[in-house]
Amino acid sequence: MEDKECNSGGFMRLVSEESCSSTVTDELCVNNYQTEIFNQLPSSLARRRTHHHHQDRGTTETSHPVEKHPGLAGEARDRALTQPIRSLPVCMQRKREARDLRHLQTRTVGRWESWKRNQSINRKRLGEQVGEAMSRLLPWSSTFHTIEGRFGVGVKAYFVFLRYLLYLNLLLCLVIGGTILTPTVVYDSDGDRGLLRFEGNDSVLDFFVGSGFLERSPVFYGFYARSSLDLLCLNTPLLFLLGTLTVLILSLVMVVRRTVVGYKHTWLLGNHYHIHMSYKVFCGWDFCIHDPEAAALKLSFIRNELKLYLEEERFQQREARRTLGQWAHLYSLRGLLHFLVLVLLGGAFCLIYYATMASQAERSGDYLILRVLLHYLPPVVITLVNFFLPHVFRHIAFLEDYSITTQVNATLVRSIFLKLASLGMYLFFLFKNSQQECWENQFGKEMYKLSVFDFLACFCNTFFIAYPRKWLVDRYPSSWLARLSGKQHFLIPFNVLDLVYSQTVTWVGLFYCPMLPFIETVKLTAIFYIKKLTVLQCCVPAQRMFRASSSSVLFHFMLLLGLIMAVITLGSNLHQFEPSSSCGPFVGSATVFNVTAACVDSLPGPAQSTLRYLSSEAFVLPLILAQIVVLTSFESRRRANGKAIERLKDMLVMSTSDKHFLLKQHTLSLRRRKKTFKAPTTVSGTREGSPTTMKDPSAGIGEGSHIAQLKDPSAQPTGDDSPS
Amino acid sequence: MGTTASQLGKDLLSEYQELTFLTKQEILLAHKRFSELLSKEDRNLTSVPMEKVLSLPELKSNPFRKRICHVFSTSDMKDGSLTFEDFLDLLSAFSDSATLEIKSHYAFRIFDFDDDGTLDGGDLEKLVNCLTGETEDTRLTPEEMRQLISNILEESDIDKDGTVNLSEFQHVISRSPDFVSSFKIVL
Numbered sequence: 001m002e003d004k005e006c007n008s009g010g011f012m013r014l015v016s017e018e019s020c021s022s023t024v025t026d027e028l029c030v031n032n033y034q035t036e037i038f039n040q041l042p043s044s045l046a047r048r049r050t051h052h053h054h055q056d057r058g059t060t061e062t063s064h065p066v067e068k069h070p071g072l073a074g075e076a077r078d079r080a081l082t083q084p085i086r087s088l089p090v091c092m093q094r095k096r097e098a099r100d101l102r103h104l105q106t107r108t109v110g111r112w113e114s115w116k117r118n119q120s121i122n123r124k125r126l127g128e129q130v131g132e133a134m135s136r137l138l139p140w141s142s143t144f145h146t147i148e149g150r151f152g153v154g155v156k157a158y159f160v161f162l163r164y165l166l167y168l169n170l171l172l173c174l175v176i177g178g179t180i181l182t183p184t185v186v187y188d189s190d191g192d193r194g195l196l197r198f199e200g201n202d203s204v205l206d207f208f209v210g211s212g213f214l215e216r217s218p219v220f221y222g223f224y225a226r227s228s229l230d231l232l233c234l235n236t237p238l239l240f241l242l243g244t245l246t247v248l249i250l251s252l253v254m255v256v257r258r259t260v261v262g263y264k265h266t267w268l269l270g271n272h273y274h275i276h277m278s279y280k281v282f283c284g285w286d287f288c289i290h291d292p293e294a295a296a297l298k299l300s301f302i303r304n305e306l307k308l309y310l311e312e313e314r315f316q317q318r319e320a321r322r323t324l325g326q327w328a329h330l331y332s333l334r335g336l337l338h339f340l341v342l343v344l345l346g347g348a349f350c351l352i353y354y355a356t357m358a359s360q361a362e363r364s365g366d367y368l369i370l371r372v373l374l375h376y377l378p379p380v381v382i383t384l385v386n387f388f389l390p391h392v393f394r395h396i397a398f399l400e401d402y403s404i405t406t407q408v409n410a411t412l413v414r415s416i417f418l419k420l421a422s423l424g425m426y427l428f429f430l431f432k433n434s435q436q437e438c439w440e441n442q443f444g445k446e447m448y449k450l451s452v453f454d455f456l457a458c459f460c461n462t463f464f465i466a467y468p469r470k471w472l473v474d475r476y477p478s479s480w481l482a483r484l485s486g487k488q489h490f491l492i493p494f495n496v497l498d499l500v501y502s503q504t505v506t507w508v509g510l511f512y513c514p515m516l517p518f519i520e521t522v523k524l525t526a527i528f529y530i531k532k533l534t535v536l537q538c539c540v541p542a543q544r545m546f547r548a549s550s551s552s553v554l555f556h557f558m559l560l561l562g563l564i565m566a567v568i569t570l571g572s573n574l575h576q577f578e579p580s581s582s583c584g585p586f587v588g589s590a591t592v593f594n595v596t597a598a599c600v601d602s603l604p605g606p607a608q609s610t611l612r613y614l615s616s617e618a619f620v621l622p623l624i625l626a627q628i629v630v631l632t633s634f635e636s637r638r639r640a641n642g643k644a645i646e647r648l649k650d651m652l653v654m655s656t657s658d659k660h661f662l663l664k665q666h667t668l669s670l671r672r673r674k675k676t677f678k679a680p681t682t683v684s685g686t687r688e689g690s691p692t693t694m695k696d697p698s699a700g701i702g703e704g705s706h707i708a709q710l711k712d713p714s715a716q717p718t719g720d721d722s723p724s
Numbered sequence: 725m726g727t728t729a730s731q732l733g734k735d736l737l738s739e740y741q742e743l744t745f746l747t748k749q750e751i752l753l754a755h756k757r758f759s760e761l762l763s764k765e766d767r768n769l770t771s772v773p774m775e776k777v778l779s780l781p782e783l784k785s786n787p788f789r790k791r792i793c794h795v796f797s798t799s800d801m802k803d804g805s806l807t808f809e810d811f812l813d814l815l816s817a818f819s820d821s822a823t824l825e826i827k828s829h830y831a832f833r834i835f836d837f838d839d840d841g842t843l844d845g846g847d848l849e850k851l852v853n854c855l856t857g858e859t860e861d862t863r864l865t866p867e868e869m870r871q872l873i874s875n876i877l878e879e880s881d882i883d884k885d886g887t888v889n890l891s892e893f894q895h896v897i898s899r900s901p902d903f904v905s906s907f908k909i910v911l
Contacts, residue, residue, distance in 0.1 A: 044841070085742065085743055086742070086743055086744050086745050086816065087823055087825065087826055089817075089825075089826050089829040089830065091796075091798050091809070091810065091813055092743060092744075092809035092810070092812065092813055093798070093809070095743045096739075096743065099742070099743065125747075128821060277872060277875045277876055277879070278875070278876040278879045278880045278896050279896060279899065279900060281848070281851060281852060281855065281872075281876060282831070282835070282880075282893065282896055282897060282900075283896075283897060283900040283902075283903045283906065284855060285786075285787065285788070285855060285906070286906040287786060287818065287906060287907055287908055287909050288906065288908050288909070288910070289785060289786075290781050290782055290784075290785060291785065292784070292785045294785075295785035295786070295787075296857075299787070299855065299856060299857045299862070300857070300862070302855050302856065303855070303856040303857060303862060303864075306852075306855075306856070306864070306868075306872060307864070307868070310868050310871055310872060313871070313875070314871075649882055652882060652883045653882075653883055653884045655883075656883035656884065656885050657884075657885075660885065
């Protein structure tokens, strides 16, 4: 009997939360917060001080809010004394008292100290005001606010990414303007070379194809030549090369920095759904919202996200319960679909190859329009392929039965591979067939055409697809076409892919068409307004929210991939092919790097040998080794920190359960003593007298006997259980 | 100790600047808005009842508006009415120059619906109900609510006592890159 009682009421697993939230009102299971001693614990006192200082105003207790904190150990108390008054989380009256007390204490502070403190406060205020003014200068912030209110954070992330690319391109324009355009303009010894005039054969179509007038303008590589600026170490070709290299390095630094910052945030949030949920619940509401409609929308966004997380967690649990047969079936299906994806990619590349061959074949005698269309055949094919295939990939990913995030990521990875690889294939086919004079101009023209056509495609998509679709769905909502296409959502991943693609084209073509960043800047500004129009007029907010935080890392990483591809292409070009002998600033040299070699040769001896050493293997290899050693040390420190965190967590759980256990014991023994005091002659065993063996979780089994001594010696265990 | 005089004294103004995170213009604007709230009532009142405070456009659409009033109110009757100094305390905690510590401290108190110093299951349930909407069809099902609360506790409750205390709450908040910018009310 007694043992059974012990088992039902006595064993408390204090390490889990069930014990504390149990609803058993048995006297043995006492809720922590009802124990008398709980209110005297240092942590409770610390909490109560801050509460009461906010609430009692009429009490005589005007104690300093900080000094009477017995719970605050030395360091925390010092921090509370030295932090600024306004950071104390108490009401105004208490802050006044704290300030008066501080003034009393620090009356001996000299004038120098107070002047220094005033200066630092003023400087901080000035910094805050400058920061605020700068952020107000950022354009389009009100547009972002509107879009975020109506469509959520994901769509706003797209527009923020667009603005970031715009800034990047502006910076590139500055650099190129300074290093490439300015010397040519200033030092152009031929003066009016007569190249910038319209000639007889020019037409408007030249702007689309890049021939005629444009071919002779600064847009393409062929315009630049060795001008009068001809010192050994400061000549136009060298500046041209330096400008391009600077642009690429700058882009690399900026994109890497942004990727790393985003990755740090994502890594902090971790990959577990639990973290997302507590984060969403605690930090989800935006207190800046004033409009009731925007508030209702935000509430629905939060609800949808929570449901999405819960659904993904249930999917994970379902996935864990799959049988072997189901796994086999699923894997075979996935293998088939992967093969299908590869076939589609191969087909796309073949199409591009044929289109390139067809456009390269020169055909005279055709109509001008036909020739222009043929010129544009490869960009058209590439754009069409990039338009349709990602949607196909999306449906394939849906069939593969992944969780929603994995579906989106898989589609994204496949689409980015498609875009970059199709661009790479196109470049490869171009280079294989370039045997013309001034092949650099040819290449520059192709990149120019790609860029222009990308913009045309975006324009046509908005005005010939998005608006008609909206009109159709609004006017004839029950027709089969409207039901097939459905309401329009702003598909963030595909739009971001378009941006990444156009930026990659800019980087690849930079060397052969130096004005590409300028064109890209204008294009991005136009795209911003077009997309804004599309989103605000034609789209409805998606119910399935796209998780912006982890995917923005993916976007920046894709941008980085594009940049790496551009750098590799350019590097291999510069090494393999020699500059053509009829155009461009590198006429006459065997490779592009002859100009740098000439410059290095002209330097004094020590500088030359230093430079030669810096670019040789004897320097690079030890540098790489040193970097590897540094990285390894960081990684091992991280692992050690992780282990320390786990150990500290275990210690914390253990000491909390110790605390709870001791609280309960203390309360029970107090109550037992009170009861025994009241009825000293009671012999029949009341409930509290039964031998409960509460096991202290952190101590060993051996302590059980010690605990049993806390039993009241006067109460004898008997057979009957009279309820107390 | 608020003031209902139409002008704010200079030394009071500088005192408020010292004790809060607000700039001079913000304090004057707050004074103006507070006086507007009072102007329809008796002039001798020093505190504004909760219903009037809730009619401010900045608070009207906020699902936590009642809790905010209760947290910042120092009235003895615990009815959520605010004096001018309470109002300044509110704006100071919600201003954009307030530190993360003070914001997380007040956020914790706002979410602590039963004022016991920790966020237990009941607090979390009320919190989620505030966030998902007031009507019946927008709430989560009980099953989903149970799953959500157990997930939140599993992640945030580091010492495994079944509740989220202030340090654990601040630990979750510190991972968020934009808590400071979203926990903001500007007049």
